[in-house]
Amino acid sequence: MPQIIFLPHAEHCPEGAVVDAQPGETIIAAAKRNDIDIEHACEMSCACTTCHVIVREGFQSLEASDELEDDMLDKAWGLEPNSRLSCQAVVGDKDLTVEIPKYTINQVSEGH
Ligand code: FES
Numbered sequence: 001m002p003q004i005i006f007l008p009h010a011e012h013c014p015e016g017a018v019v020d021a022q023p024g025e026t027i028i029a030a031a032k033r034n035d036i037d038i039e040h041a042c043e044m045s046c047a048c049t050t051c052h053v054i055v056r057e058g059f060q061s062l063e064a065s066d067e068l069e070d071d072m073l074d075k076a077w078g079l080e081p082n083s084r085l086s087c088q089a090v091v092g093d094k095d096l097t098v099e100i101p102k103y104t105i106n107q108v109s110e111g112h
Contacts, residue, residue: 001021001022001023002018002020002021002023002058002061002091002092002093002094002095002096003018003020003095003096004018004019004020004021004027004030004031004091004095004096004097004098005017005018005057005095005096005097005098006018006019006031006036006098006099006100007056007097007098007099007100009099009100009102010102012031012036012037012038012062012100013036013077013100015083017034017036019031019033019036021091021096022091023091023092023093024090024091025090025091026044026086026087026088026089026090026091027053027055027075027084027086027087027089027091027096027098028040028044028086028087030053030071030091031086033095034046034102038051038100039051039104039106040084040087041104041106044087044106045069045087046069046072046085046087046088047072048059048072048105049072049073049075049076049077049085049104049105050104050105050106051085051086051087051106052073052076052077052078052079052083052084052085052086052097052101052104053083053084053085053088053089053100053101054078054082054083054084054097054098054099054101055082055083055087055096055097055099056082056097056098056099057095057096057097058092058096059082059084059096059099060094061091061092061093061094061096062084062089062090062091062092062096063090063092065084065085065088065089066088067077069085069088070083072085073085075105076101076105077101077103077104077105077107077108078101078102078103086098
């Protein structure tokens with residue numbers, strides 16, 4: 001069973017966390033099952049960027065993003081080459097290391 005290491009995030013998991021994931025579930029599903037409440041303003045329908053994460057390790061094991069996800073990601077705060085929308089990124093058979101960005105676009109537009 002792959003594991004996901006979530007790097008420390010002040011709000012969602014201050015100490016960081018290591019969680020078990022089921023192959024085939026999304027990163028956000030594994031997070032939420034373990035009380036890591038990544039934002040999901042569009043209820044996980046690939047219509048916002050608040051669930052943006054950066055996959056520091058294991059990126060290649062994820063199914064590739066589709067065009068819609070890539071279009072949404074372009075709007076994300078702090079976009080990096082290994083960025084994904086965690087509601088669209090499906091866990092494969094490898095462990096992942098995931099960073100939750102400091103801000104979401106909602107917070108940036110609120111003036112942080
Ligand atoms: S929750 Fe909106 S795109 Fe993932």
